[in-house]
Amino acid sequence: MSARLWLTAYAGVVLAASFLHRAELLAALLATVLLAAGRRAPKVLKRAALATLLFTGVVVLLHVTLELQRGGDPWSWALRTLLRVLTMTSATMALTLRVDLIRLLAHRPVLGPVLLIAMAQIGAVRRLVRDTRRALLSRSPTAPGPRTYVRHGGATGGALVRRAAREMTVVTRAMTSRGAFLDADPH
Amino acid sequence: MHVPDGFLGPQTWLPAAGVAAAAWSVAARRVRRRLRAETIPALGVTAACCFGLMLVAIPLPAGASVHATGVAVLALRFGLSASFLAISLVLALQALLLGDGGVTSLPVTALALGLGGGAAAVATRRLLSGLGPRAARFGAGWTAVMTAALLTGLVLGLQPQLGRDAAGAPLYFPFGWRTVLPALLLPHAVLGLIEGAITVAALDRLGDRSDA
Numbered sequence: 001m002s003a004r005l006w007l008t009a010y011a012g013v014v015l016a017a018s019f020l021h022r023a024e025l026l027a028a029l030l031a032t033v034l035l036a037a038g039r040r041a042p043k044v045l046k047r048a049a050l051a052t053l054l055f056t057g058v059v060v061l062l063h064v065t066l067e068l069q070r071g072g073d074p075w076s077w078a079l080r081t082l083l084r085v086l087t088m089t090s091a092t093m094a095l096t097l098r099v100d101l102i103r104l105l106a107h108r109p110v111l112g113p114v115l116l117i118a119m120a121q122i123g124a125v126r127r128l129v130r131d132t133r134r135a136l137l138s139r140s141p142t143a144p145g146p147r148t149y150v151r152h153g154g155a156t157g158g159a160l161v162r163r164a165a166r167e168m169t170v171v172t173r174a175m176t177s178r179g180a181f182l183d184a185d186p187h
Numbered sequence: 188m189h190v191p192d193g194f195l196g197p198q199t200w201l202p203a204a205g206v207a208a209a210a211w212s213v214a215a216r217r218v219r220r221r222l223r224a225e226t227i228p229a230l231g232v233t234a235a236c237c238f239g240l241m242l243v244a245i246p247l248p249a250g251a252s253v254h255a256t257g258v259a260v261l262a263l264r265f266g267l268s269a270s271f272l273a274i275s276l277v278l279a280l281q282a283l284l285l286g287d288g289g290v291t292s293l294p295v296t297a298l299a300l301g302l303g304g305g306a307a308a309v310a311t312r313r314l315l316s317g318l319g320p321r322a323a324r325f326g327a328g329w330t331a332v333m334t335a336a337l338l339t340g341l342v343l344g345l346q347p348q349l350g351r352d353a354a355g356a357p358l359y360f361p362f363g364w365r366t367v368l369p370a371l372l373l374p375h376a377v378l379g380l381i382e383g384a385i386t387v388a389a390l391d392r393l394g395d396r397s398d399a
């Protein structure tokens with residue numbers, strides 16, 4: 001199946017999950033998404049459940065508790081919500097497994113390169129943030145206090161923004177030397 | 188403020204996607220006009236920078252932690268349009284790659300955090316400039332977070348009014364404004380203090396656009 005067909009199917013699943021309110025239909029939709037994910041279905045479902053656990057768990061638990069106190073029946077809402085959230089998030093996870101976003105956007109003149117640069121830079125930025133956090137902890141004889149963490153956060157933020165400003169120049173020069181922007185309309 | 192898919196009704200996310208698409212288009216044109224050839228690298232690198240700022244976590248008691256959004260730092264340093272596009276791209280990557288926040292809620296989150304929060308930061312910076320740069324930057328960081336929380340709370344609290352099933356149960360997010368606004372605004376009032384402090388600390392080292 002081509003990337004465009006996967007995208008169309010994804011849009012269809014998202015729209016259907018938004019408009020369907022019967023639990024059995026949402027369960028059938030979730031089963032279809034997991035079937036489409038193939039052998040990776042357990043991984044997709046686990047990732048979707050973990051990613052949405054905190055927000056969904058808090059909202060569902062709170063609503064169920066409040067409704068039970070009022071003597072209402074919260075279970076149909078809870079089941080419908082859990083199925084809808086899992087269906088939509090699993091569909092997103094399955095899509096990203098099936099479709100290479102960078103390849104899909106490769107021919108988009110702005111979005112493709114932006115995504116490629118961002119994803120490449122994100123790896124470096126994650127390492128930088130992790131290293132500065134480790135540096136703070138290894139150089140602190142006792143556990144740092146909140147003020148130290150805030151000052152450290154500010155310094156890390158400042159370093160990231162400075163790094164971003166510097167990287168822009170470097171990446172622009174690298175892209176220009178490879179022929180990018182040469183045919184751009186100066187006006 | 189990372190709302191998963193399934194909590195916002197299509198009556199909300201479809202119009203929000205239209206508004207966000209228009210805002211992204213205007214922002215992209217403004218950034219392109221200002222930065223010309225550097226637009227593509229600037230957006231990619233700024234988005235990565237925003238992703239990094241969201242990784243800067245401040246530990247709280249009981250093992251919890253809060254993280255900066257970086258929206259005020261980016262808006263004051265790079266301008267509203269660039270920061271809005273960068274934050275939108277980061278939210279999209281987080282939703283697609285990590286499942287952190289939904290794709291359908293992305294337009295609402297991007298508008299609330301990237302546009303609402305960024306605009307509030309820039310406006311507060313201007314309003315409080317008479318109090319000195321540090322107070323203005325602190326206020327900008329705090330207001331950005333509170334504005335984003337307020338806008339997200341307003342959208343979430345609207346959901347029970349948009350549709351109910353035959354039994355009267357809500358179809359999407361179940362809590363109205365009376366519940367959701369205090370639940371979102373009170374913690375964010377504290378988080379905003381940390382965001383304000385990080386904004387001051389970061390811009391002390393960098394300066395913002397008004398210094399240039």
